[in-house]
Amino acid sequence: MNHFTILSPLTLAMVLTSNTAVAAENAPQVPVNLPPPKAGQYVHDVPTIDSLIENDKMKPQLRSVVLKGYDLFMNTQQLRGENVFNDMNCRTCHMGEGRKSWAAPVWPAATTLPNFRGKNQHVNSVEERIAGCFSFSMNGKPPAYGSDTMLSLVAYHKWMATKAPMYEGNIAGRGFGKLAKPAQEPDYQRGAKVFKDNCVICHGEQGEGKTARGEVVFPPLWGDGAYNWGAGMVRLKTASAFIKHNMPLGKPGTLSDQQAWDVAYYIDAQERPQDPRFTGDVKETREKYLNFHKHSLYGTVVNGKLLGDHKNTGEKPFLKPFNLRPRDFAQGSDQL
Amino acid sequence: MYIKPLTWTSAVMLSFCALTPAQAETGNADKGKQMAAVCVACHQQDGAGKENPDAESWPRLAGLDAGYIQKQLADFKSGARNNATMKPFASMLNTEQAANVAAYYASLPAPAIKATAPTDAQQALGKKLAKRGDWDRYIPACNSCHGPDSLGVGSSFPALAGQHAGYIAQQLNAWREGKRSNDPQDLMLAVASRMSDDDIAAVSAWLANQPAAK
Numbered sequence: 001m002n003h004f005t006i007l008s009p010l011t012l013a014m015v016l017t018s019n020t021a022v023a024a025e026n027a028p029q030v031p032v033n034l035p036p037p038k039a040g041q042y043v044h045d046v047p048t049i050d051s052l053i054e055n056d057k058m059k060p061q062l063r064s065v066v067l068k069g070y071d072l073f074m075n076t077q078q079l080r081g082e083n084v085f086n087d088m089n090c091r092t093c094h095m096g097e098g099r100k101s102w103a104a105p106v107w108p109a110a111t112t113l114p115n116f117r118g119k120n121q122h123v124n125s126v127e128e129r130i131a132g133c134f135s136f137s138m139n140g141k142p143p144a145y146g147s148d149t150m151l152s153l154v155a156y157h158k159w160m161a162t163k164a165p166m167y168e169g170n171i172a173g174r175g176f177g178k179l180a181k182p183a184q185e186p187d188y189q190r191g192a193k194v195f196k197d198n199c200v201i202c203h204g205e206q207g208e209g210k211t212a213r214g215e216v217v218f219p220p221l222w223g224d225g226a227y228n229w230g231a232g233m234v235r236l237k238t239a240s241a242f243i244k245h246n247m248p249l250g251k252p253g254t255l256s257d258q259q260a261w262d263v264a265y266y267i268d269a270q271e272r273p274q275d276p277r278f279t280g281d282v283k284e285t286r287e288k289y290l291n292f293h294k295h296s297l298y299g300t301v302v303n304g305k306l307l308g309d310h311k312n313t314g315e316k317p318f319l320k321p322f323n324l325r326p327r328d329f330a331q332g333s334d335q336l
Numbered sequence: 337m338y339i340k341p342l343t344w345t346s347a348v349m350l351s352f353c354a355l356t357p358a359q360a361e362t363g364n365a366d367k368g369k370q371m372a373a374v375c376v377a378c379h380q381q382d383g384a385g386k387e388n389p390d391a392e393s394w395p396r397l398a399g400l401d402a403g404y405i406q407k408q409l410a411d412f413k414s415g416a417r418n419n420a421t422m423k424p425f426a427s428m429l430n431t432e433q434a435a436n437v438a439a440y441y442a443s444l445p446a447p448a449i450k451a452t453a454p455t456d457a458q459q460a461l462g463k464k465l466a467k468r469g470d471w472d473r474y475i476p477a478c479n480s481c482h483g484p485d486s487l488g489v490g491s492s493f494p495a496l497a498g499q500h501a502g503y504i505a506q507q508l509n510a511w512r513e514g515k516r517s518n519d520p521q522d523l524m525l526a527v528a529s530r531m532s533d534d535d536i537a538a539v540s541a542w543l544a545n546q547p548a549a550k
Binding site: 027030032048049050095097100198210212213215218248249250251252 | 468481483484487488489511517522523529
């Protein structure tokens, strides 16, 4: 058994500040190895749900809407069949209630949007950004802009961003992080071994995840229950960073960069519901969205199979939700 | 028109459900009942176990997952789980007999246990750790692996709700102190090693007071 003794700054801080520290010299530890903030980065102190509940200055009506947003964020499956057509919850990728560094904390959406987004080549609002998650990661159809559901989710994002500076983009722990290019090209067989050794216990031999008493406990990683081919997680750079900094649960930073790239490749080389931007031809779709798909295996041949060459939309009875449309601000302003 | 076919995924999943490693050995509960005659001294006739203040508490076995019990018996026997009390009993069982005993206890309805009520502070902290965790200290919620209401997920993540507080606390402490290490991939060690004494007391008390079945 492998007991790591190197403590990250976070772990050290935890040990030093916990009320009754587990201080025994030889006590085994599993490190929390996460990249520290860089000099000059804004480090956000994300408020806790406890502080929300205790905040007697907030209007109770607002508190209940923020808590509704929190509830939707944690249990997005309550929108199954309406907005969500797979096994995902917001918290599946945005771990730690959407507050955690390197698990794509969501509060920066509230301070950095509206802004231009490369993925859809136009300026996005917070709502449109959330809608993107529903369209791709949830393989679904977003709640309507301005709806109670959407407003609640936005309220949760904005409340978490309390006191964060607007349009400050240099944020510590934003996204999933970025791994250096691997020494060896990512490899399916090596990835399969990493998967078997580290992931199967929760996600299953076939990446099918695990459900208990009707609730998804461990999400599927491919197949109909998983994110579709348009989700950010299909990009190897995104999946490898998510894996390295968040998986296995409770043990971030324990896989090597190479292992993270390899297992990301293995997972990406499996099938999943169609990209809702599908034109009818997978290679054409890959080309059309190459700025995105150059990072994924979509439309490429792995193990003799052309990935994404199908019309399966999973549980979702349509291909393209309403929000995936171009925007045109060409008229601009005549006030200048 | 996009219509969901029965995809290859579903087909593979169906075939996989039939045979997972933990279920490979399916025990006979009737035979297990006879073998369990020696277990009742501690684990009680109904498998409810017993809380022993200031001593080793005996876990509830009734209603736990068979694969989980079987693995623990194998680990007591091999020494992978170090427990002086259980080692001689587990060593009496061959693989088939262990599977039978495991099947027997898994087949019993989970009885309500006697549990001391948590203090108000323990109630709040214990519930928070079980249901939400404390991510600022990188402590994921119990529920995130042990499933909804901490009633267990498969053979790797046992039910915690309705388990004796003393037993849960003793196990968490054993992990923290390096005395228990038969968890897969150090997953429980990772969490337990970040928990304080107060955390352990609170979450144990809270879990013990939750229903063992729903």
